[in-house]
Amino acid sequence: MTTTTGGAGRLPTAAEEARFWALIESAWERLGAEPAALRRALIERDPAADDEDAYAIDKWLDPFLGNLLALAAELSSQELTDLDRVAERKLYDIDRSDVHDVTDGSDDGFLYCRGFIVAMGREFYEAVSATPAMAIVDAECERMCYLFTHLHDERFGDWPETDSGISRESGRNTAGWSDA
Numbered sequence: 758m759t760t761t762t763g764g765a766g767r768l769p770t771a772a773e774e775a776r777f778w779a780l781i782e783s784a785w786e787r788l789g790a791e792p793a794a795l796r797r798a799l800i801e802r803d804p805a806a807d808d809e810d811a812y813a814i815d816k817w818l819d820p821f822l823g824n825l826l827a828l829a830a831e832l833s834s835q836e837l838t839d840l841d842r843v844a845e846r847k848l849y850d851i852d853r854s855d856v857h858d859v860t861d862g863s864d865d866g867f868l869y870c871r872g873f874i875v876a877m878g879r880e881f882y883e884a885v886s887a888t889p890a891m892a893i894v895d896a897e898c899e900r901m902c903y904l905f906t907h908l909h910d911e912r913f914g915d916w917p918e919t920d921s922g923i924s925r926e927s928g929r930n931t932a933g934w935s936d937a
Contacts, residue, residue: 766922769843777843778879784824785878792817800880804890811893818876822900829908838917841905847875848902848925851886853933859892864927869897871927876901 769777785792795814802811829837848871860870874885876898884891902925909917928934 767842767920769839769846773839773843777840777847780825780828780840781876781878784821784828787824788817788820792821796877796881799877799893800884800891802891804888812896814877815896818873818898821876822898822904825904826908829905834909834913834917837905837909837912838919841909841917842919842921844875844901844905845919845921845923845925847882848872849921849923849930851882851933852925852927852930853889854936855889856885856892856933857927859889859894860896861894862897866895866897867927868902868925869899870895871925872901873898 785796792814795817799811799814829840832840848868851871851874852867856871856874857867860867862870870892873896874882874892881891906916909915923929
C-alpha cells in the first residue's frame with residue numbers, strides 16, 4: 758500500500774518507521790550502558806539548565822554510526838530506500854523555525870542539528886518535536902542526514918528514489934517556517 762501526502766508524495770508506513778527506530782535503538786544498544794545513560798539524561802534534563810553535559814554523547818556518535826551501518830549493510834535496495842524515506846521525513850518534520858531558534862546554525866548546520874536529533878532516537882526526537890527547547894545548540898550529526906542514501910549509493914550505484922515529494926534540506930518545510 759502506498760501512502761501519500763495528499764498527492765505530494767509517499768509517506769513512510771508505520772512498519773517502515775518502526776523498523777527505522779528499532780535499527781537506531783539496536784545500534785545504540787550495542788554500545789552499552791554509558792551512552793544509554795547519556796541519552797536518557799538528554800531526555801530527562803531541564804532544557805533551561807546549563808547544557809555542558811549534553812555534549813558528552815558526542816564521543817559515541819561515530820561508534821553508533823558504525824553500528825548502524827553494520828546493521829544496514831546487507832539490506833536490499835528497497836529496504837534502504839524505505840529507511841531513507843523515514844529519515845527524510847523525520848528531518849523534514851522538524852525543519853521548523855521553533856527548532857531552529859534553539860539549535861541555531863546555517864542551513865547546513867541546521868540540517869546537521871536535525872541529524873543529531875534523529876540519531877539520538879525516537880524518544881529524544883519526539884521530545885524535541887513536542888518541546889523544541891529540548892534541542893541542543895549546535896549538536897550535530899551530519900552523517901545521519903544521508904546515511905542510508907550513501908549506503909544505497911555504495912551498494913547499488915545510485916541514490917534511492919523515495920518518492921516522498923519532500924526535501925530534507927533546511928527551510929523546505931514551509932509549514933514549519935510559516936511564523937518566521
